[in-house]
Amino acid sequence: MGYKVAVLGATGAVGSELLTLLEERDFPVDSLRLLASSRSRGKKIRFKGEDLVVEELTHGSFRGIEIVLSSAGGSISKEFVPSAVQCEAVVVDNTSYFRMKEDVPLVIPEINPDMIAKHCGIIANPNCSTIIMALPAFPLHRAFGIRRIFAATYQAASGAGRQVMVELEEETRAVLDGKPYERTVIPHPYAFNLFIHNSRLHENGYVEEEKKMIHETRKIFREPELRVNATCVRVPVMRAHSEALNIQFDRDVSPEEAYEVLRKAPGVQIDEDRDAGRWPMPVDASGKDPVFVGRIRRDVSQPNTLDLWVVGDQIRKGAALNAIQIAEKFIR
């Protein structure tokens, strides 16, 4: 009594986590097909005690498939997702390619689950930094009305893919040993360094990641005029993103009111120990489901404004978990 599922990009960082979560959350899988590029064909991956063989992705891969979880990059989604839709599969797409298309719902299940029913074959999973900001921001918006958000991000290696996580480790070891290291993915030094998010630069000086945070948040919140600004930075952390949020509201909001709202917010967990000086941290958030929030305080420089510190696992809620949650809502 399960679904015929295919995972596209099964060998990547998010793909692996999708398989872990399908098993952990006991998603009703009748059959599972693992799809990847020809490079990974024949590779075996364990799922529920069985060794599944990775198949090469082709336009014919989707025959008989009901649900596709896609996480192999925008150009792959562009080329192959339409074939899946033609086969009447529903695709939860974790790439940026379809996110801003008008007839494609962009969903965070805790925020706009109603949009799932409006799909025409594709449901898009938002950008990781967007999800981690939006999950705590939306309940605050509903309760108090957000006038403007400024976000400064501290993004992990995982957002750039498994290979960059490996390279961060290898380069760090090389630096500690005083040896040279040749990078293949990121053009900047990464060990004990940080750099502006390595996505495409637009004419107005914003990088693509920042534009995603602005436009995706507006679409998810159904607030086309919502004022959002972001500066996106990659830091030498493995798999959890942190964000310093500065949020201005329509009225004065006390930290206590904000804590109260967020304590009840689904997917959000307050995590702080003021006496111990302990606030949300990437190492603590890694491998966990919630987006952790702490350090809510009044901005002393401007009325009606709060500072928040949020940390969430980029691979989980930032990607794979959110996709699985969409699929779970979809089958209900």
Added chain:
Amino acid sequence: MGYKVAVLGATGAVGSELLTLLEERDFPVDSLRLLASSRSRGKKIRFKGEDLVVEELTHGSFRGIEIVLSSAGGSISKEFVPSAVQCEAVVVDNTSYFRMKEDVPLVIPEINPDMIAKHCGIIANPNCSTIIMALPAFPLHRAFGIRRIFAATYQAASGAGRQVMVELEEETRAVLDGKPYERTVIPHPYAFNLFIHNSRLHENGYVEEEKKMIHETRKIFREPELRVNATCVRVPVMRAHSEALNIQFDRDVSPEEAYEVLRKAPGVQIDEDRDAGRWPMPVDASGKDPVFVGRIRRDVSQPNTLDLWVVGDQIRKGAALNAIQIAEKFIR
């Protein structure tokens, strides 16, 4: 024809850099006395081809000394700087202890050099994050009038002292080798992790480092009402701080106007290659004198507002270089 100089805290990260800079910049040193805690007594440090012996700091250490460069922590400054002043030495103090005292000038030589002449024996060197923010912000304030600054910091290990730089290396190696590691200074994991700045938490939810950025900037700018907000974070980077600045002005300012002002600003260097996606980075700024600025763009969420990305060496301009520059102005 030089000065009788003492360096207090000569064995620390900033102390070592002070000695390097005294030599590099050919500061007119007639005699140099190295002072530190009893733990470092007898240690030899090379200066201009000679081995100098570190002496234990006592209240009598300052007899005959004309200039003291002090960088041994607030409690040491509190106890010993008055003894130096009594001996008629002038102290450039790099700790936070005297910074906000009314009769103590707080100086960034590119901004308020005139304050040096007003000293009563002590000239305070500002906090590192403050200097790195203020150096590019001040010329913009003079040209366009700043209404509000929001800063999110990405602070290096060096700000917590040499021992933390060593621990970041050691802990990172331990994590890569899968071995346990016992930290002695910072109570949080640091390898591939980040955390809210480990300074004292105040009642209003701000940590001490954030308060320093707010209040010191106001004092240096001579703008007691200047609206500044900061979120301070320590990242696993060795010795350069980065800051995402969001600055609202009294009027519309184009990025071109801001670049124009900063290109002429002393101590500031524009560092970016838009085509290559290359912006200021900690590894590039390390060991360099200027504060590097790039990515000046209009904030799309709010009028009259610019985003800037600034990176500066915490040990140099953030501490030792600024102190030496103060001493250089003082003797002129």
